Every structure is written in structure tokens, then in C-alpha cells.
Amino acid sequence: MSRQATRVETLFLHERQGDYLVVAQRDGERLFRATLDLKETAAGPRPARFRIKGDHDEEPRAPEEFVEIARRAERIRISQQTSARGRAELEEMLGGYQLDAKAVRTCRLCSNQWRYSPITTDTAVKSGSEYICRECAVRELERELSFSGGFSGAAEARLEELLFEVGDLDRIVDLLQGELDPDLTKFDEISATTEDIEDVPVTDLDLHPDLQSILEGRFDTLLPVQSLAVKNGLLDGEDQLVVSATATGKTLVGELAGVDRHLKGKGKMLFLVPLVALANQKEEDFEADYGHLADVTIRVGASRIREDGIAFEPDADIIVGTYEGIDHALRTGRDLGNIGTVVIDEVHMLQDPERGHRLDGLISRLKHYTETRARGAGDTQWIYLSATVGNVGKLGEVLEATPIEFEERPVPIERHVTFADNQEKPRIENKLVRREFDHTSSMGYHGQTIIFTNSRRRCHEISRRLDYASAPYHAGLDYGKRKQVEREFADQDLAAVVTTAALAAGVDFPASQVIFDSLAMGIEWLSVQEFEQMLGRAGRPDYHDRGRVYLLVEPDAVYHGSMERTEDEVAFTLLKGEMEDVVAHYDADAAIAETLANVTVGGSAAKRLNDRMLGEIPTKQALSKLIEYGFIDGLEPTPLGRAVTTHFLQPDAAFTILDHVRTGTDPYDIVADLELLDEEN
Template identity: 55%
Template sequence: MRLLVSPDGDGYKVLPSKGGETVFHGRLEVRETSKGPRPAKLRVRRDGDDETRQPDEFIDLARMADGVVYPASADGFGEMAELLDAYDVGLGREEVCRLCLVNGRFTSLWKNDAVLYDGERICVDCARDELRREASFRGVSSATRDRLNDLLRRVGEVDKVVALLEGSLDPELTKFDEMDENVAESVPVEDTPLSDEVRELLEFDSLLPVQAESLGAGLLDGNDLLVASATATGKTLVGEIAGLHNLTEGRGKTLFLVPLVALANQKYDRFDDLYGDRFDVTQRVGSNRISARENRFDPDAGIVVGTYEGVDHSLRTGRDLGDVGTVVIDEVHNMQDDDRGHRLDGLVARLHEAHDAQYVYLSATVGNPEALADALGARPVEYEERPVPIERHLTFAEGTEKGDIVERLVKREYNQKSSKGYRGQTIVFTNSRRRCHELAGSLPSASAYHAGLSGGERKSVERAFGEQEVAAVVTTAALGAGVDFPASQVIFERLAMGIEWLTVGEFEQMLGRAGRPDYHDRGVVYVLAEPDAVYHNSMERTEDEVALDLLKGETEDVVVEYTQEAADEQALANVAFAGDEHRRVSEALLGGFDIDRALGRLRDAGLVRGDEITRLGHVSASRFLSLEQATTVIESVEAGDDPLDTVAELELLDANE
């Protein structure tokens, strides 16, 4: 047993301790006698009861103890030292946790780990208690508390860890991990089976590893491939090589399909610039519910850049895409998207039915590449290495503080230059177009970028970023889907897109925009998480929970699932496309559904008659209407409602999906 005595007003706390546990709480008063200081009154509190003991029991206790100590930080122990010396009991000095003493505990810091708190050394348990209070005040999740405790063990300072909850950018604290680069050697073009004509079109001296691996998997032999490779590893060129090879061999045109109009515009400009002297390049983007739109579409062109919906509209309405030799589906992981996955699945099935071509599927984020490749009838080509290392950082901040943190990060990055001579530039992801403009307006040298901008406005931002005239772009999901901005830093100002939390796959794809091998030495990613924050009452997790789930998570498997609404829409699209052969197309979908049930619902609604599509069904299929929306049209026509009111209602339904 060890005995600790500590100043307590006009007396002393008395804390006997065994095995680190306090035996009882006592208080000793001392009186001055002719022989010096002597015990005068001893009160003991044990099991909630107070009792007065004989003062000499303190001396008995001191003599039985293995050691009598007092806090190294305390003064005024001459009296106690004189008292114990009179009874031949030694008194030692020891560093103990002051907060433990306040709470009636005895914890030696000479025999236990100590943590700094407001410049003072305290025990680990008290440090955790202080951190827990701070975390509870800010409403952080249990997962975040675990993260904070891990950091506390590592850095040994409560104030530093608490600062992380206030947006600290101390890299010792914010750094979550580093994704190392590990890139294999490039392959000289002359060592590949590419034809001289294709080599001349590519204007490259060598191919990157994923491109060489794709050649080895039979890219030039017409094999269908699923290429799963990190952002900026060169997988887009795999699709281009296949298309150029088949074009120059007279095997038909190339369809290069992407999920967004903004991305289609950028790909169109790039392909037209690179290959426009040799092949006509055209564009086929989607239709909205009011009118079909075709931008620069030439059915005789050798290269067609289109959105999923744009090309699917052609298939659903019977428009001839011509002799197709290569189909490249970029961002094929969108098959798992709750809202659009079934449409991409249907598009792939309809394309296979319409065109006996070579299919190349591209993605940076597929959790099950072998299984997906097998389902698509393709060979998997996986390349997991990154072209540059990426540091991932996590800090926490209230929503009102995030703008200031973003500004500091953007300025810091823009003031740096890589060894290749490029300034650091940033992509900031947020959750809405309105927030894009708010943030961009508060940052120096920043532009908003999203699908709501006109084509000219987007091109202006792309040019300014490419010429390093702006330090940052603030965007929503548009850039996450692969629009080509050579940024060195990515900041997640919010971890939601609209009212949905990001998936691990989306997060991985977006953070992969940080760092380009031709521009940067490394990429940097910052996740700004607001404790206890949600952006819609349907969100069950908080942003700080989501942040750790995303940083620790594994990319999701691509699995296509059908709701009844999705089944109805795809069944209708297949009837519009294939007539009485529609069952064969529906059975080729990766996601399954009850075809007869869907047909029954379509027939009851008057969209299909037998196995033939009706006029109303054709309009619904061509406008990508759900059965619910088509029913709204029917009911409004029968009721004689104003068509504009019907259109407005449809748009409202769409906004609430």
C-alpha cells in the first residue's frame, strides 16, 4: 500500500492506494504542540459514509505503507514532513495527476503514462475524460471518439486533439494515411502490335502499364474488356486504342459513352482536336422530358461521343447509329446507382442486341471486377497502382467554419509549385449548385462548375483552370464523374451529393482526381467533416461517421438491382426497341425482374398492347418516363388539364425521386 497526502485547505487529503485503487478518502487536520506538529482530527469517507477516527490511526497507516508521498507540484509540506519525521516515517515527493486528486483519486505519473492538458501533465484516463467532454459538447459520433482517442495516444496532447474538432490543419493530426505510388515501367510503342497508322494517331512514344496489359488481354483481337484502374492511369486511352484500331481496319465507328453532358462535351472537344483531321467526330447527348436535343450529331461520323441517355434515346426511338465497331462504356460502375443503374444496364443490353461490336468497359471503382466482367462477357484487366502518391487528411469543423478552412487550404496549395513547374490547384466538392456558388464567391480566384452552367460558361472555367488562372473550382458530382481537371488537391467540403451520402466508390473516384503524373509530385485530399451534421432528415448517419466509413471502406461491388418502377421502365424501353423480340433483350439484363408482371402493368396502363408499343408508350419510352409519370399524363389528358400544369407536375415528381 502507498499513502498520498495532499494539501487541502487547512488540512491534508489522505488517500491510501492499493494496486492503483483508492482504499478510502480521508482528511487529516494537524495541530501544533510543544513537540511539534501532531495529528489532531482524522475523518474517513468510505462507501458513502463519513466517520471520525482516532488521529493516531494516520500514523499507523503511514507506518504500514510502502511509501508516503505528496504531489511534486505542491508546496508547504514542511509541517507534514516534520510530523512524519517525528514518527520515523519518510516522506517522498511524487508527480501525480492533479485532476485525479480533485476527484479523490491517486494516480502516479511517474509510474503511468502522462498526457499534456493546458500545459499540465495529467493521467491518460483524465485526458480521455476531458476529450470525451469536448467531443460530447460537439456531438461527435462514437467512431469519431475512437479516432480522437487513437490520436491522443499518438500525440499525447489533449489540446492538439481538441483543436482537430475546430478545423486544425496540423498535418501530424489530420493525416489519415498515404496511398503510395507504385507504377510499373511504360512500354515503348515500337514494342507493341499497334499499327503504324494508329501509332501516328496516338503521337505517344510509350504506353502506360494498364494500356500494355489491355493489349496483352486481346484488345486488338476484338476481345471485350472490363478495365478497372485508378484515375489518371490511362484507361481512357484503352478505349481510344480499340476504337482507332477498328476504325483504321474498316470495322465500324466508335461509340464513346459517358454519364454526363459536361463530360461528353469535354471528350468531344478532345477527340475532335486529336483525331478530327482523320475522322469526323460527332456528339449525341440526351433528351429532356420536353424536347429531344441532338448536338452536332452526324450518323455517318467515325467517332460518336454520347451520354448514356443520348444514345439510349436513339435506340428507343429507332434511329440508326450506323455501322458500329467499338462501344466504350466509361464509368460502368454507374450500373449500381439506385436512380440510373437500371438504365445503363438496359442500354448495354440494347446495344448488344443492335450492334455486334467490341465492347470496352472502363471504371476506376469496381469492387468485384472479375464477377462484373464475367456478367458482361468481358475479360477483366485490373491495375491497382496509382501514378502519384496521395495523402488523405481528415479534420472536423462546424459548417460555418468550413469556408475559412477551404480558403486556407486553397491558398496554401496555390502558392506551391511542383517539380514540373505547375502551381497547386484544387477541386472542392460540395453537395449543391447553390453551395457551389456560395463557396466560389467567398474564395479568391475560384469558379463554380456544375451541370447547370451553359456550355460556354463551362468551357470558360475549364480554360481558366487549364491555364492556371484560377486556384480552385467548386463543383458537385459533375467532376467526380471524370471531367478532366489537372488538380493537385481535392477537398470534400461536404460528404453528400444532394440528400444522399457519398458511397465509397464515389468517394474513391472523386479523391482520385488529386494528383496527375504529368503535372504533380503528389496529390492531397482533405475531408472536412461536421460532427453531428446531416443534410436531410432521411440521413441516418452523421457526417463525421460517414467520413470515417469512407476513409476506411472498401469499394462496393457493382450489383444491378431493380425496383418495380425500374422494371416497368426497362420492359417498356425493350418493347419500344425490339418489338416482339423484347423478351430476349430483357433476359440479357444483368439485373433480373419478373418480365410478365412488368408487361401486365404496362398493358393495364395502355402503354403496351400485346407485345407492341402504343403511341403513348412510345412517347413514355422516348422521354424516359416512369409508369407513375406516364399515368399522370394519361389522367391529365382525360381530365382536360392544362398541359403546362402536367409538365410542371412531372418535373416536381422528378425532383422528389
């Protein structure tokens, strides 16, 4: 500091053991820092020693120099953390020179670091029994974060945002330890929304009398999304793409069209879903609702026999099938009869990296079948259903279907985030399940929970650690066990089910709460569509007043070495993400596989089948490869090609099997090599 006169804006004094810290500031910048000792004189306390603090040493100055600086200061401030005795001593000393000082609320941590940081009610952050400034609170939070593991920038930003909102550092630190203060864990709330749609009375519908009677016995008016579909030509045979949130009544749209057309002699209904568990449930629902009016059957995978021993009947009036089950029937030349209505549920699966191209190809092949091989009067009506589509208009245009978009959410959904490691998550899940089940809605239902995790083993592990009745639910369970779990949940005998992806596509568990134990599906992070689909299971209008969703996030966690992002990064991407456009993804092998399937089903029409698909396929190149591989001869599949497409094999997998068979390799070794090949891909 220059000994020449220097303007001082603020002179700040703060008591330290045995002396006082002195900070001089101007325009927000520190001019110097120093220490001051006082001595008692006959005139009262006076400066005894004044030392300017350098980077490595202290420079003694005359005590009178402090008085000179104090007289030049525009304002003098004393920290409130200074003791009452110390403040009195400073004020008496300054008063001896006709100088006034004001006590101000400051950050003690800053003061101890020679910084003047006044704080107000709006900027103070509580830390223990004192208040500190925001900058120090952030530094303390960062220190806690370093102890808890690496956090992404998005997670740190969210925690800082919460810190400033609540103004309490200890509560944020508790959040890092998995505490469940709802005021802190709550990320946002998706409000219940309603659209002003005039509901169509059931008595106004022109349905077959038998179906009309069933509906009139169930309700007086259609739900809004159903009313929109009817007003836009559903019962006149119009193809429709219906996009609406979970539990808004989309399935009945497909049922109205399909069952009515069948009863009026316009062909059978084909109802397609992505998962076996969902197919089983839909088949049971249709049997219960319409079994006295129509024959109902199911087709899943390549098998003709369902898990409970009932055979697939291709002549049935209502066929419920998985995508692959019906595609297999087409590839093997099965006669499905006259199809009057095709309902494709969860059509957003078109964008799935593994299965999207197959659904795309199935739609094209099924349209070819209905146009060229089906017998009977009337054109086939196509109904596509989804809760999660970003590009509704564009997708409707490609599918040649009228978009019916209804954005109502029947109940509000709270979305919460808390942090915990993998070992700690079951404890938190147990607390959440107990709290939810102990709550009863205004409709008289206990709150029930779906916990999503990323492996079957983890399903059992979590279920064992829950205090209240629960059950694992995944594709590894036999049919009878899955149905038992579904019945017990529906009867409110279970507080929770713990599942993998089996429920995400819509198995009808009336849950009020969804917990994400993991944000991965297997070794892949969830997409925004998958996440929205899963959280949409929380809250049903006939059961609950609201839904709750909890993301249990492990900082810096990955579930496979190939994952480039961490779980906390993914969490905030999903929470803030916009719905992605539905587009089909193709690599060279996928293009070859779909072209082979189109040749098998369509023969010389294969190019037309390729051209009508959502994804773009270079047909000439694909055909050239199929000839090179020996999969086709002209536009007919060879026996090898037919075997490859019947079993949904990729070319490299087909050649691996073929090479091993020719050399007499043990079947178990063939399976092991295929697993390795899949892992490498």
C-alpha cells in the same frame, strides 16, 4: 473503514488548501479517502486531525490511526503537484515515524477527486501548463465535444485515438475549432504504388500507320495499364473490363481499340460517358487528337443539337454520347451504322440507384443492336472502364469481358479530416486553397483545388468567399462558361473550382487537392465508389508530387430529413470503407421501364434482352403489367408505351401526366405534381 488491521498497498497524499487529501488503495481499488491536518510540535510536524470521508459526511478518527495505517502501507506516495513546502512537511512528519515517501507524477484532476492516478511519459496528456491522465483527458474532450455539437461514436473514437497519439488536449480542442495542424488532421496516407509491369514499346504495336504515327510522336512506351490491356488481346478484338485508378491512362485503352478498328475498316467507335460535361470534353479531345483521321460527333440527351449549335451526325466515325443520349437514339429507332467498338466509361454507374438499371438496359439493347442491325464486317469489341469496382472478376464474367485490373496509384494521397460547421467551412477552404496554390511542385506547377459541394447555390457562395481566383462549375452554367472555366484552370489562372457532381466522373482538371465541403450529393450521402472517384482527382503524376484530400465534417449534420446518418458518421465510414461490389438495383417500376424499352428495341427478343442484363428481371410479371397499363400490344409498344419509353418515364409519372392532360391541367401544375411525386418516391 474497519478499525481492524487492513493491508494497504498504496497510501497517497496530495496537498489541498489548508490540509492534505489521503487515499488508501489495494489491488487498484480505493479503500477509503480522508483528510489530514498537521500541527507543529517540538518533535516536528505531527498529525493533528484525521477524518474519514463518507458519501455525505466525515468521520473523525484519532490522529494515531493515520500513523498506524501509514506503517501498514507497502508504499507511500506524495503527488508532485504538492508544493515544495508541503512535500517537505509531509516527509519530515513521516520521517519522525521512520517512514519513507516518494514524490510521483500524478493527475491533479484525479487527486482533487480523491483518486490516485500516477502518470508516466507514455500516459500523460498535456492540458494547458500541466499533465493529466488519459481518463481525465477523455472526460475533458467529451465536455468540449458537447459544446461543439453531437459527435458520432466513430468521430469520438478517432479524436480519442488522436488525443492519445499526440498527448495534447489543447491541440485536439483546436482541431474542433477548424484549425489545420496537418499532424492532427491527417487521417492516413495512401502510398504511391507501382506494379512490375513490362511496358510495351509503341514501336511494337501493330496499329494502322496513321494512328501508329500519332502515338510514336507522343511517347515511347505505353503506360502499365495500357501495356496490360495490349498483352491481353486489346488489339486482337478481346472484350475487356479495365479497372485502374484515376490518371493511370485508361481512356487511351479505349481509344487504341476504337480508332485502330475504325481506320482498319471494322466499324465506328462509340464512346459513352455518364455526364454531358464529360461528353463535351471527350468530344473536344477526340476532335483535337483524331479529327484529321475521322469525323467526330456528340449525342447527349434527346437533342440532336449540341449546346454550341453543332448537329449530331449519326454517320460520324467517332460518336461520343451520354448513356441516355445513345439509349434515346436506340428507343427511337435511329440508325447508328456499323459499330465496331463500344467504350463504356465509368461502368461502375451500374450500381447507381437512379441510373444503374438504365445503363444495364442500354448495354443489353446496344448489344442487341450490334448483333442484329449493324452492317459491315467484324464483331463489335466492348471496352468497359472504371476506377472503382469491388467485384472485378464477377463483373467481368457477367459482362463477358476479360478483367484488366491495375492497382498502381501514380502519386501518394494524404487524407485529412477536420471539423467545422457549415458557416465556418468557407474560411477553412479559403485557407487550404491559399496554402495549396502558394506551393509549387517539383514539376513547376502551382497546387490547384477542386471543392465538392452538394448544391449549385453553395458553389457560388464558396467561390465568392475565396481570396484567390476561383470559379463555380456545374450543369447550370452554359456551355461556353464551362469551357472557359476548364481553360482557365488548365492555364493555372484559377486556384480552385467549386463544383457539384459534374467533375466526379472524370472531367480532366489537373488538381493537386480535393476538398469535400459536403459528403452529400444532393440529398444522398456519397457511396464509397463515388467518394473514391472524387478523391482520385487529387494528384496527377505529370503535375504533382502528391495529392491532398480534406474532409470538412460538420458533427451531427444532415442535409435532408430522410438521412438516417450524420456527416461525421458517414466520414469515417467512407474513409474506412471497402469498395462495394457493382450490382444493378431494380424495383418493380425499374423492371417495368427496362422491359418496355427492351420491347421497343428488341420486339420478340425482349426476354433475351432481359435475361442478359446484370440485374434480374421477372419478365412475365413485367410484361403482364405493361399490358395492364396499355403500354404494349403483344410484343409491340403502343403509341402511349412508345411515348413513355422515349421520355424515360416511370409508370406513375406517365399516368400523372396523362390524367392531367386529359383534364386540361395547366402545364406548370403538371410539372409541380411531377416534382412532388419525385420527392415522395
